[in-house]
Amino acid sequence: MSEAHAHPEHVAHHFDTAEQQFETGKFGMWIFLLTEILFFSGLFVVYSTLRNNNPEVFAYAANHLDTDLGAINTVVLLISSFTFALGVRNAMLGQRKALTVNLLITFLCAGAFMGIKYQEYTHKYHEGLLWSGAEHSVFKEDLSKVLPSVREHSAHGHTNAIADAEAMTPEFRREVGLFFAIYFCLTGLHGIHVLLGMVLIGWLIRRNARGDFGPHNFGAIDFGALYWHIVDLIWIFLFPLLYLIA
Amino acid sequence: MSSDSHGHGIGHVVPIKTLLGVLIALLLLTGLTYWTGRMDFHGWDLKIAMVIATVKASLVCLIFMHLKWDKPLNAILFFIALIFVGIFLAYTVTDTFEYEMNVDALLESQR
Numbered sequence: 001m002s003e004a005h006a007h008p009e010h011v012a013h014h015f016d017t018a019e020q021q022f023e024t025g026k027f028g029m030w031i032f033l034l035t036e037i038l039f040f041s042g043l044f045v046v047y048s049t050l051r052n053n054n055p056e057v058f059a060y061a062a063n064h065l066d067t068d069l070g071a072i073n074t075v076v077l078l079i080s081s082f083t084f085a086l087g088v089r090n091a092m093l094g095q096r097k098a099l100t101v102n103l104l105i106t107f108l109c110a111g112a113f114m115g116i117k118y119q120e121y122t123h124k125y126h127e128g129l130l131w132s133g134a135e136h137s138v139f140k141e142d143l144s145k146v147l148p149s150v151r152e153h154s155a156h157g158h159t160n161a162i163a164d165a166e167a168m169t170p171e172f173r174r175e176v177g178l179f180f181a182i183y184f185c186l187t188g189l190h191g192i193h194v195l196l197g198m199v200l201i202g203w204l205i206r207r208n209a210r211g212d213f214g215p216h217n218f219g220a221i222d223f224g225a226l227y228w229h230i231v232d233l234i235w236i237f238l239f240p241l242l243y244l245i246a
Numbered sequence: 247m248s249s250d251s252h253g254h255g256i257g258h259v260v261p262i263k264t265l266l267g268v269l270i271a272l273l274l275l276t277g278l279t280y281w282t283g284r285m286d287f288h289g290w291d292l293k294i295a296m297v298i299a300t301v302k303a304s305l306v307c308l309i310f311m312h313l314k315w316d317k318p319l320n321a322i323l324f325f326i327a328l329i330f331v332g333i334f335l336a337y338t339v340t341d342t343f344e345y346e347m348n349v350d351a352l353l354e355s356q357r
Contacts, residue, residue, distance in 0.1 A: 045339075067283070078276065241295075
């Protein structure tokens with residue numbers, strides 16, 4: 001029988017063909033992406049509710065975000081999506097070296113994204129641009145509880161959040177704090193996805209170096225790219241919703 | 247080597263030109279949304295930003311994520327997710343102010 005021939009090593013025994021295996025894997029990946037979209041949608045609903053109730057708070061608080069850094073991160077993530085799409089193409093055509101290069105560029109872009117994110121987060125931490133309950137926040141109901149070091153940093157920061165906070169009513173401060181709560185939840189959850197993506201890409205680079213992939217066996221690359229594109233897609237919405245509130 | 251044609255192997259090989267075109271379109275749209283974000287369109291700002299984001303997301307889905315060439319089943323799954331997100335969002339947002347008068351009355355009575 002030619003069954004051994006019809007069943008190459010990379011095709012699991014419960015699949016008839018490599019194509020069937022690939023399509024099944026892809027379908028499974030899309031089900032996972034569906035759960036990812038619904039997962040994030042919970043936070044988007046919280047965002048919409050908060051913004052609907054306090055549009056002026058959002059317009060005000062978004063001024064404390066760095067639009068330029070947000071835009072740079074958008075570009076970095078779009079480029080990484082492009083290089084991963086190129087990688088999928090390389091994998092399909094059996095171009096192993098080019099695949100390694102494209103995966104490496106994608107990995108570096110993801111690292112750059114997280115580096116910029118780290119800059120933004122540390123900046124906000126030092127200047128107290130956090131949710132009201134955070135120890136380092138300047139948006140506390142009782143401003144006498146704002147830490148002296150945070151007060152100091154904030155007064156010398158480029159947005160001088162402490163002066164703003166002092167001019168607000170306690171209710172407004174609490175709501176500005178809510179903006180930062182949803183900002184950190186959304187970007188934080190997204191950032192975790194980027195970090196997981198980096199682990200995934202690292203694993204793919206290692207497997208490619210080992211020679212695991214070929215024109216008939218590149219499912220992991222394709223499904224990894226799908227995950228990465230969803231991460232990019234969520235950021236496409238996060239950027240205008242958080243950074244571009246006029 | 248018949249590089250860009252399909253019909254051999256598994257999956258659809260997207261030409262480099264197409265991928266590059268999508269990247270350039272995405273970058274231009276990012277520039278556009280950055281620019282419109284700094285302007286004042288009198289209440290239309292959010293709608294304009296969301297339209298641009300949706301166009302960008304469609305490009306990513308159709309080309310980068312291969313939905314254009316995939317079996318329709320994957321696209322159907324994706325739209326099911328979007329429909330439920332839409333229901334989730336629409337019902338919550340329309341309900342947001344539903345009990346506002348009760349809250350106002352409560353606050354009033356506490357004064």
